[in-house]
Amino acid sequence: MEVKIPTYVYIQRNAINKLGKLLERLGSENAVMLTDRIVKEIVSKKVEKIPFSGIFFVERASILEAREIVMNLGYGDIDAVVGIGGGKVLDVSKVVATELNAEFISVPTTASHDGIASPVASFKENGKPVSISTKPPIGVIADTEIIKSCPKRLIHSGFGDLISNITAVKDWRLSRDLTGESYNEVAVAIASMPAHLMLNKAIEPDFKLENDIETLLRGLIMSGVAIAIAGSSRPASGAEHKFSHALDYLGFGAGTHGEQVGLGTIIFEYFYEKTYNDGNWELIRNSLRNVGAPTRAEELGLTKEQILEALIYAKKIRRKRFTILEAINPSKEDFEDALKQTEIVD
Numbered sequence: 001m002e003v004k005i006p007t008y009v010y011i012q013r014n015a016i017n018k019l020g021k022l023l024e025r026l027g028s029e030n031a032v033m034l035t036d037r038i039v040k041e042i043v044s045k046k047v048e049k050i051p052f053s054g055i056f057f058v059e060r061a062s063i064l065e066a067r068e069i070v071m072n073l074g075y076g077d078i079d080a081v082v083g084i085g086g087g088k089v090l091d092v093s094k095v096v097a098t099e100l101n102a103e104f105i106s107v108p109t110t111a112s113h114d115g116i117a118s119p120v121a122s123f124k125e126n127g128k129p130v131s132i133s134t135k136p137p138i139g140v141i142a143d144t145e146i147i148k149s150c151p152k153r154l155i156h157s158g159f160g161d162l163i164s165n166i167t168a169v170k171d172w173r174l175s176r177d178l179t180g181e182s183y184n185e186v187a188v189a190i191a192s193m194p195a196h197l198m199l200n201k202a203i204e205p206d207f208k209l210e211n212d213i214e215t216l217l218r219g220l221i222m223s224g225v226a227i228a229i230a231g232s233s234r235p236a237s238g239a240e241h242k243f244s245h246a247l248d249y250l251g252f253g254a255g256t257h258g259e260q261v262g263l264g265t266i267i268f269e270y271f272y273e274k275t276y277n278d279g280n281w282e283l284i285r286n287s288l289r290n291v292g293a294p295t296r297a298e299e300l301g302l303t304k305e306q307i308l309e310a311l312i313y314a315k316k317i318r319r320k321r322f323t324i325l326e327a328i329n330p331s332k333e334d335f336e337d338a339l340k341q342t343e344i345v346d
């Protein structure tokens with residue numbers, strides 16, 4: 001299996017100034033830019049010298065939106081798709097680049113999840129989450145100056161999505177031991193080492209996530225690389241992601257992806273600690289608290305009943321992906337107990 005991972009990764013102030021040079025280096029002669037109107041205002045001065053063949057505004061995150069852009073481009077000889085924006089823009093850009101068989105350059109303007117560099121596009125179709133495999137970006141340009149000015153809540157979400165790798169890789173290891181699933185130590189190391197690094201920083205009393213955006217971005221980009229190496233989201237998505245998907249399916253609460261998986265990480269770390277003596281849920285909870293991410297159901301607009309329903313529903317999601325949910329099959333009472341112990345509900 002050939003693994004494609006980003007070759008050009010820039011994480012620094014004013015990194016966006018490197019975009020023109022990167023396109024030249026790739027020999028691109030026919031690049032298009034996908035963005036949204038707000039981002040365009042912010043970056044237009046910085047990219048005005050780049051001779052894009054077209055600029056498209058992504059209005060909705062949907063497969064249809066991507067197809068429409070591809071049709072508009074008429075399958076012309078576009079050789080590079082530059083996505084500049086948040087998750088919505090990047091997801092659509094990934095699909096467009098893949099359909100056109102063009103290079104994809106990811107220019108994130110937020111640090112809200114690990115989709116920045118992953119070969120997976122996530123959409124909500126008719127309210128249900130759908131994932132599509134795409135080609136990974138050849139380049140990632142993360143301009144910390146731009147990302148610093150995105151809403152804090154999005155940065156906190158990115159923190160949640162990064163530390164969720166901690167329980168995700170435990171689920172993979174559990175499956176290796178109990179079901180014989182194939183396992184990739186390199187992908188696990190790449191996904192979990194930045195997550196632990198970030199976690200250890202975040203429990204320091206005077207830690208400010210806003211001052212350490214680079215570590216967060218590096219971790220999120222590495223998560224994408226781990227996904228590319230594994231050939232699936234396995235190293236970055238376990239039971240805590242099933243729980244988040246369950247909330248989305250059921251339409252409960254108002255959390256972002258990263259906030260939901262962060263809460264899920266507390267819950268499943270609790271089960272790992274309790275069942276296998278492998279984990280420290282308090283450390284996870286304290287780190288989330290310290291960065292300002294939600295650690296209680298009510299902060300996400302969730303009732304105790306909703307969160308219990310989502311945890312039970314999570315058992316039905318993607319059953320083939322073996323996690324601690326399948327291994328110990330917690331009862332409603334077990335979940336209730338976990339929520340109380342972890343102070344997620346009163």
Ligand SMILES: [Zn+2]
Binds near residue numbers: 113114161236237241
């Ligand atoms: Zn995620």
